[in-house]
Amino acid sequence: MRECEVLLVAGTHGNEVNAPWLFDQWQKDPGLINCHGLKLHSVIGNPVAREANRRYIDRDLNRSFQPELLVDQSLADLELNRAKELLDLHGPEGLRPCHVAIDLHSTTSAMGNCLVLYGRRPADLALAALVQGALGLPIYLHEADSAQTGFLVEQWPCGLVIEVGPVPQSVLQGRIVRQTRLALEACLVALANVRRRQGRYPRQLVVHRHLGSRDVPRDDSAQPQAFIHSCLQQQDWNILSIEDPLFETVSGAAHPERLDEGAAVVFVNEAAYAEKGIAFSLCCREVWPMQGTWIRALETLMVEDVQRGGPL
Amino acid sequence: MRECEVLLVAGTHGNEVNAPWLFDQWQKDPGLINCHGLKLHSVIGNPVAREANRRYIDRDLNRSFQPELLVDQSLADLELNRAKELLDLHGPEGLRPCHVAIDLHSTTSAMGNCLVLYGRRPADLALAALVQGALGLPIYLHEADSAQTGFLVEQWPCGLVIEVGPVPQSVLQGRIVRQTRLALEACLVALANVRRRQGRYPRQLVVHRHLGSRDVPRDDSAQPQAFIHSCLQQQDWNILSIEDPLFETVSGAAHPERLDEGAAVVFVNEAAYAEKGIAFSLCCREVWPMQGTWIRALETLMVEDVQRGGPL
Numbered sequence: 001m002r003e004c005e006v007l008l009v010a011g012t013h014g015n016e017v018n019a020p021w022l023f024d025q026w027q028k029d030p031g032l033i034n035c036h037g038l039k040l041h042s043v044i045g046n047p048v049a050r051e052a053n054r055r056y057i058d059r060d061l062n063r064s065f066q067p068e069l070l071v072d073q074s075l076a077d078l079e080l081n082r083a084k085e086l087l088d089l090h091g092p093e094g095l096r097p098c099h100v101a102i103d104l105h106s107t108t109s110a111m112g113n114c115l116v117l118y119g120r121r122p123a124d125l126a127l128a129a130l131v132q133g134a135l136g137l138p139i140y141l142h143e144a145d146s147a148q149t150g151f152l153v154e155q156w157p158c159g160l161v162i163e164v165g166p167v168p169q170s171v172l173q174g175r176i177v178r179q180t181r182l183a184l185e186a187c188l189v190a191l192a193n194v195r196r197r198q199g200r201y202p203r204q205l206v207v208h209r210h211l212g213s214r215d216v217p218r219d220d221s222a223q224p225q226a227f228i229h230s231c232l233q234q235q236d237w238n239i240l241s242i243e244d245p246l247f248e249t250v251s252g253a254a255h256p257e258r259l260d261e262g263a264a265v266v267f268v269n270e271a272a273y274a275e276k277g278i279a280f281s282l283c284c285r286e287v288w289p290m291q292g293t294w295i296r297a298l299e300t301l302m303v304e305d306v307q308r309g310g311p312l
Numbered sequence: 313m314r315e316c317e318v319l320l321v322a323g324t325h326g327n328e329v330n331a332p333w334l335f336d337q338w339q340k341d342p343g344l345i346n347c348h349g350l351k352l353h354s355v356i357g358n359p360v361a362r363e364a365n366r367r368y369i370d371r372d373l374n375r376s377f378q379p380e381l382l383v384d385q386s387l388a389d390l391e392l393n394r395a396k397e398l399l400d401l402h403g404p405e406g407l408r409p410c411h412v413a414i415d416l417h418s419t420t421s422a423m424g425n426c427l428v429l430y431g432r433r434p435a436d437l438a439l440a441a442l443v444q445g446a447l448g449l450p451i452y453l454h455e456a457d458s459a460q461t462g463f464l465v466e467q468w469p470c471g472l473v474i475e476v477g478p479v480p481q482s483v484l485q486g487r488i489v490r491q492t493r494l495a496l497e498a499c500l501v502a503l504a505n506v507r508r509r510q511g512r513y514p515r516q517l518v519v520h521r522h523l524g525s526r527d528v529p530r531d532d533s534a535q536p537q538a539f540i541h542s543c544l545q546q547q548d549w550n551i552l553s554i555e556d557p558l559f560e561t562v563s564g565a566a567h568p569e570r571l572d573e574g575a576a577v578v579f580v581n582e583a584a585y586a587e588k589g590i591a592f593s594l595c596c597r598e599v600w601p602m603q604g605t606w607i608r609a610l611e612t613l614m615v616e617d618v619q620r621g622g623p624l
Binding site for chain 2: 170172175233250
């Protein structure tokens with residue numbers, strides 16, 4: 001008899017310490033978070049990196065779930081091995097298969113509590129809509145960016161990231177733990193309701209659709225020539241004017257670079273993105289009417305499985 | 313002919329990126345910061361760790377300047393070698409000897425712009441008094457703590473740390489760069505004035521004297537059982553009531569631990585101190601009248617040397 005199984009991942013990045021700590025507390029006190037009858041598997045994404053208090057050891061685990069990397073037998077670094085292991089264990093065809101993956105992250109950017117989706121998969125949109133309907137969290141829809149691929153949740157039929165900030169890497173902070181728990185609990189309530197065909201969907205979904213990313217201006221030796229302008233500090237989700245300066249030099253001069261259009265900024269000053277050449281990302285706020293196809297996609301995953309498994 | 317030489321160090325911790333970036337800009341534009349006739353040596357403390365974007369490689373460089381470690385020939389890790397190299401180059405008996413060392417740091421704690429002194433060395437107190445008189449920066453006086461020793465500046469006849477926060481590790485931020493520069497410039501003006509016997513000392517020095525540190529409550533396997541209470545968040549330099557809870561559990565309960573007396577907290581949630589077992593430090597605000605011995609100690613270092621070198 002198969003049950004509907006949900007994979008919960010914390011510590012995919014080893015220096016994002018709040019969600020793994022929440023999992024530790026939950027393990028000690030199983031009543032801390034209500035499972036609502038869902039069969040959950042909680043794992044630490046990158047336990048070796050967590051132990052080392054580093055984002056990753058060999059490569060970013062949350063960029064390692066690219067199909068071409070996963071099938072390449074010549075590659076065997078720590079994170080690729082871990083990606084394969086997680087799929088062998090809990091991938092849709094794994095030993096204890098899961099249909100839904102929820103991956104818990106934190107950020108140094110002032111993003112608040114939010115969801116990140118990768119592409120426009122109908123089941124993801126339905127789950128995000130339920131959580132947004134319950135808590136009002138903003139949604140960052142990452143898509144069409146060939147420079148950033150291979151995210152963990154993309155390998156599961158349905159999945160999203162809970163992203164909470166600002167918090168420095170390696171810092172345990174009550175506000176971040178509380179917000180992570182709140183978003184996680186909202187996901188679990190949503191999935192449990194869908195399983196009972198009682199999902200309460202909003203009429204529409206507000207998404208911030210990824211448009212691209214900007215790096216700081218760099219000199220010939222690739223060193224930053226400027227920093228992010230104070231106009232942008234802690235302005236995540238806000239729409240900038242085309243007049244707003246983006247960068248500022250050490251002498252206090254505004255760098256001439258501007259945005260082409262009025263876009264919102266996200267992930268301003270995420271510490272881990274400097275090495276990826278991202279000072280901040282740009283997105284466009286859109287309101288999408290709720291689609292029946294999204295709802296059916298999520299119900300197919302959550303409810304058919306229950307039917308296979310027998311009566312509720 | 314010897315001149316009065318001052319050592320300026322940035323990037324003693326490789327993931328504190330703001331001061332090293334300021335040094336890079338200064339190197340490109342030597343007019344960026346006025347040397348006021350001082351002979352300065354600017355170095356990156358731990359260039360290998362900076363390249364790796366980590367605090368350190370083998371051990372914390374800013375705990376490696378312990379006399380017994382520095383003479384131990386059997387130890388040869390990266391940071392101990394670098395400590396010896398810095399002393400060979402710019403130590404008081406080095407190739408290009410310096411009498412004063414200023415070490416630029418950043419912190420994830422909301423410390424603002426401040427100075428850190430190690431012990432009560434008269435010349436350090438005089439320099440700190442000049443900077444406090446000019447800018448009003450708070451001073452954290454670290455002393456009598458056998459668990460934290462071997463700080464870089466202790467190996468120079470006079471030296472202090474400029475500490476600026478809050479900023480996540482690895483994040484370049486305009487506010488931090490500006491405050492670092494401001495404090496550094498105030499140090500240079502102060503030293504140049506002393507050299508001309510024109511130091512303008514305040515009547516008194518306000519110090520926050522180190523009393524000790526507290527770790528989060530831990531379970532039998534040394535894992536944190538609680539996080540720092542929201543009462544303490546961003547309260548650096550403030551005096552707590554003995555009623556204030558210090559820690560909070562995941563269920564929202566205040567942990568029973570309290571302070572014995574009304575002390576001020578500093579370094580609340582410094583990311584790098586978790587591994588040192590420090591959730592925050594405690595200190596006691598004291599007002600000390602300016603001492604002639606402090607002034608003479610600094611003048612002896614700065615002025616006698618000029619006299620050896622010839623007329624100004």
